[in-house]
Structure formats: C-alpha cells, structure tokens
Amino acid sequence: xxxxxxxxxxxxxxxxxxxxxxxxxxxxxxxxxxxxxxxxxxxxxxxxxxxxxxxxxxxxxxxxxxxxxxxxxxxxxxxxxxxxxxxxxxxxxxxxxxxxxxxxxxxxxxxxxxxxxxxxxxxxxxxxxxxxxxxxxxxxxxxxxxxxxxxxxxxxxxxxxxxxxxxxxxxxxxxxxxxxxxxxxxxxxxxxxxxxxxxxxxxxxxxxxxxxxxxxxxxxxxxxxxxxxxxxxxxxxxxxxxxxxxxxxxxxxxxx
Numbered sequence: 001x002x003x004x005x006x007x008x009x010x011x012x013x014x015x016x017x018x019x020x021x022x023x024x025x026x027x028x029x030x031x032x033x034x035x036x037x038x039x040x041x042x043x044x045x046x047x048x049x050x051x052x053x054x055x056x057x058x059x060x061x062x063x064x065x066x067x068x069x070x071x072x073x074x075x076x077x078x079x080x081x082x083x084x085x086x087x088x089x090x091x092x093x094x095x096x097x098x099x100x101x102x103x104x105x106x107x108x109x110x111x112x113x114x115x116x117x118x119x120x121x122x123x124x125x126x127x128x129x130x131x132x133x134x135x136x137x138x139x140x141x142x143x144x145x146x147x148x149x150x151x152x153x154x155x156x157x158x159x160x161x162x163x164x165x166x167x168x169x170x171x172x173x174x175x176x177x178x179x180x181x182x183x184x185x186x187x188x189x190x191x192x193x194x195x196x197x198x199x200x201x202x203x204x205x206x207x208x209x210x211x212x213x214x215x216x217x218x219x220x221x222x223x224x225x226x227x228x229x230x231x232x233x234x235x236x237x238x239x240x241x242x243x244x245x246x247x248x249x250x251x252x253x254x255x256x
Contacts, residue, residue, distance in 0.1 A: 008068040009093050013101035015064030015072045016201060019056040020105025020131075024206065026052025027130040028109055032116045050187035058180035065176065072098060073199040075238030079156050083242045095201065102205030106131040110213060128215045131206035133195030133230050141229060144194035148233025151190045152198045153241030158182045160245040166253045197230035204231055 003011075029052075030044050061070040071077045074095040080086035110117065110131070121127040128134075135144040162170050162178050170178065187196050197203035207227055210218040219226040 003067045005090060005093060008090070009097040011064035011067035011070075012072060012094050012097040013104070015060040015068070015070055016098045016101030016205075017060075017105040017108075018063055019053075019060040019072060019202060020102045020206060021108060022056030022059065023053040023202070024106050024109040024131050025112075026056075028113045028116070028127075031127055031130050032113060032120050046191070047188075050184055050191060053187055054180045054184035057183045058176050061176035061179050065172070068094070070176070070179075072101075072201075073234075073238075074098060074201050075152050075156065075199060075234040076159065078235060079160075079238045079242035082239060083160070083246050098201035099205040099208075102201045102203075103209050104205075106206035106209045107213075110209065124213065124215045125217050128207075128210045128218050129195070131210055132203050132219060133197045134219055135194050135226055135229065136192055138224060138226065141226070144226075144229045145233045147190055147193035148197060148230055149237035149240065151186045151196050152234040152237030153244070154186055154190075155182060155198050156238045156241035157245045158241075160242050161249060164245075164250060164253070166255055167249060194229060194233075198234050198237075200231040200234050203227075 026044070026049050030046075030048055034044060057072075060072050064070040064072065069080075071080065071094055077086065077091055077094045077098075081088050081091050117124075117127055135141065137143050159179060159182065161167055162175065162182075183198075186198060190196055195203075204227065207218060207220050211220055216222060217224075
C-alpha cells in the first residue's frame with residue numbers, strides 16, 4: 001500500500017529529527033565537555049563530530065526510507081523533483097517537515113543540555129554553533145558559499161550514483177550505510193569552512209530555534225546575515241551535482 005503524504009511528512013520529520021539529535025548532540029558533547037582539566041576525560045573533537053553526524057544520517061535514513069524515501073534534505077527533494085520525477089506537489093510539504101524535524105531535534109538537544117549550556121554560556125553568545133553553522137571567515141562569504149555548493153554537489157552526485165539501479169544494484173538495506181559514509185567523507189574533507197551543513201533544513205530549522213531560545217549570536221537576527229549561505233549553497237550545489245550525474249554517468253549507462 002502506498003504511503004499517504006501525511007505519513008511521508010511524518011517520516012521526513014522524524015528522520016531529520018534523528019539526524020539532529022545525534023549531530024547536535026555530538027556537537028554539544030564536544031563543545032561543553034571537550035576540554036577538561038588535567039586528568040579529566042575529554043569527550044572528543046572534530047573526528048567525533050563527523051562520526052556523530054554520519055551516524056545520525058545512518059539512523060535517520062533507516063527510520064524513513066521505506067515510507068518517504070529518506071530525502072531528509074530540501075536539496076535532495078529539489079533535485080529529485082527536477083531529475084527523478086518526484087512529485088512537485090510534495091516538495092514544499094517535504095521541506096516543511098524536514099525543517100520542523102531539524103528544529104525539533106535541536107530543541108530536544110538544547111533541553112537535554114540546558115544546565116551545561118547555562119553554566120558554559122550564560123549569555124547565549126558562543127554555543128549556537130552546536131545547532132547551526134557559521135563561516136570560518138565571515139568577511140569572505142564567497143568561501144563558505146563555494147564550500148556548500150561543492151559539498152552538496154558531491155552529496156547529490158554520489159546519492160544519485162548509488163540509487164541508480166542502472167549503475168549499481170545496491171540492496172536497499174545498504175543504502176543508509178552508503179549515504180552515511182558519503183556524509184562522513186564530506187565532513188572530514190570539507191567540514192570547516194562553513195560547518196558542512198549541505199542541507200538547508202538541517203541548518204535553518206535549528207537556527208530558528210536558536211533565535212527562539214534567545215541566542216544573541218544566531219546568524220539570522222544578529223546582523224551577520226550568514227543564514228542564507230547554507231540555504232542557497234546546498235540548493236544550488238544539489239542541482240549541480242545531480243545534473244552532472246545525469247549528464248555524465250547516467251547518460252552513458254546501458255539500461256537494464
């Protein structure tokens with residue numbers, strides 16, 4: 001039986017929420033407990049962050065793949081609508097569900113760590129990056145934009161490759177693992193210029209939450225105007241990556 005749109009939206013909401021629970025959760029662990037006094041346990045660093053986000057993607061895809069296809073990312077939804085026949089009437093509902101799911105995941109992490117956040121950042125000026133992304137070089141927004149375009153182009157190029165049955169017959173139970181490995185590879189290779197959002201919902205939903213939570217530095221209402229980069233960059237990059245796959249590899253594949 002085909003899933004209803006409501007069920008698909010719920011799957012997208014829950015899958016994206018799972019991503020943020022692990023992703024923002026590992027960022028909170030590293031930011032709040034990552035530098036202890038001599039003799040104390042240090043709870044990870046950047047490697048932990050890339051693994052945590054990849055595992056979040058793994059479990060988020062597992063949660064939602066059979067019902068919604070596990071887009072969990074407006075860049076994926078848009079690319080699928082343009083190149084893979086995904087229904088345009090579902091694009092905005094999917095994007096809304098993804099954004100709200102990411103926002104909910106960030107909110108749960110915040111409530112879980114609120115006491116540690118209160119002690120570490122009482123003025124809410126330096127921990128918004130646990131939930132959303134910020135540029136390494138705020139004075140050169142083009143650097144972060146290019147980084148987001150490139151990272152998301154890689155994501156969609158490879159996602160289209162592993163989901164194209166004419167290219168490689170990947171069993172469905174292996175797709176979550178491969179997608180999470182793609183995200184892990186992007187994180188370790190392109191993670192620091194703008195936090196490798198590569199997903200507008202993963203970035204904007206939590207950013208909205210940081211505004212509601214009272215963060216003074218949030219990238220949206222603080223005058224820095226950095227919020228648009230991890231939205232426009234991934235949307236453009238996703239179309240570029242998916243389009244390149246369709247015009248290169250897929251164009252020359254023998255049809256099964």
